[in-house]
Amino acid sequence: MYLQGIVVPQTDGTKLAYVSYTYITKERLTAQQLRASERALDAATEQAGLWYWNYDPSNNRAYNRAYFNPRCTRDFDLSTILENYPQAWLDKGFILPEYCDLYFDAAERTKAGEPQVIFEAQVEFKDGVIRGAEFRFTNLFEEDGTQGIIICTGRLIDYEKLLIAKYELERQKPSLWDKTLLVHAVSI
Structure with a gap:
């Protein structure tokens, strides 16, 4: 009381x-x-290996305030709150320059009301390591259909891409069965 x-x-x-x-x-x-x-959300995103942040695009100003989870603040040396989002994020150089247009486009498309935008980009960690990542920007609409906050997640995809490349290489190799048939055909 x-x-x-x-x-x-x-x-x-x-x-x-x-x-x-x-x-x-x-x-x-x-x-x-x-x-x-x-x-609980912070723990779940940490366990899933996700970066998570959100912002409210409804203020229709040139800047927005983004709120970042502990994984983002640790991996990219950010504070929990970042003003002037998404421009400040791009200015910090976490997204490599050749991917900035994709990132900004995703932010603009979700701000315009698109339900979800997914793209891949290279990111640079605070220690200088560059890795591949997938980003998802998702609109959380209010019950009345108006735009609410935008939820953003990111995850590393290097290992996944490596496995896909290995799989494709293996698929292109002739199978053992094909080689056995070839040997039998020559021996006759």
Whole structure:
């Protein structure tokens, strides 16, 4: 409970006390539940190997404020909040220059209301290592259909791309069965 009071002197020399109270247990409980939900999201994205951030494009200003999960702040040496998003993200050089147009286009397309945009780009970590990543920008629309926040995720895809390349190489090789038939055909 939140209690606030004020004493107001009266002209007859007496004092009048005004007291108001607010039952804040429900608000405090809601805030605790929200924080627990945020911590659970941080843990889930960490376990899944995802970068996660969100921003609200509805302010229709030249900049937006993006909120980043702990994995983003650790891998890219960011603060939890980044002003002037997405331009500030691009200015920091995490996305290699040849992919900046793709990144900015994804941000603009989701801001324009496209439900989801997926693209691949090369990213540079704070230690200078360059890796391939897949990014997904997803609109979370409000119940009435208006645009809400935009959720962004990113994940490394180097290993996945390597496995696909190895698979394609193996597929192109003749199978053992084909070689056996060739040997038998020559022996006859």
